[in-house]
Amino acid sequence: MRPRCAAVLLLLALGGCASAPRHRDPAAVLALERQAAAAYEQGDMTQALYRYRDLLRDLPDDDGVWFRLGNIYAKLDQPQDAIEAYQRVLQHDGSNAKAWHNLGVMLVRQAQAAFAQSAQAARHDDALRDDSLAMAGDLARLGRSAATGRKAAPAEAPPAPAERARGAGASP
Secondary structure, three states, X not given: OOHHHHHHHHHHHHHHHHXXXXXXXXXXXXXXXXXXXXXXXXXXXXXXXXXXXXXXXXXXXXXXXHHHHHHHHHHOOOHHHHHHHHHHHHHHOOOOHHHHXXXXXXXXXXXXXXXXXXXXXXXXXXHHHHXXXXXXXXXXXXXXXXXXXOEOOOOOOOOOHHHHHHHOOOOO
């Protein structure tokens, strides 16, 4: 085999290993879950983001992890990433009302931003600017709860897998 072909094969093999799940021992995964949840609860979204992303390497199909990531992205004002995380949850569980709610909140926010941008860009088109401003205003009002006047926000995450296990009587 030529040296160049051997090098390409070696790189392909190593690349495949890098993307495979880590399969850490359960105690390490549980510790990482606790660190991620603690960062989230303390409001340290940057640290929570790193921890939950790391956790995905061990739990790539865990809806609770994806849901929390969606909320983190929403709080970090990364709407497209939030939308993708909520959609990931909904691919597995199409009846997850909180994920549907949060997806809707993020889409309304994106639509409001798009209409606001349209209004700014429509310098020479008064009718379009006025329509865009009206739509942005309507969406802003839609995003507020009529009863409380508070801004619509993503629903909070369900318990992390470790917390669910404790609640079911399993030992941590």
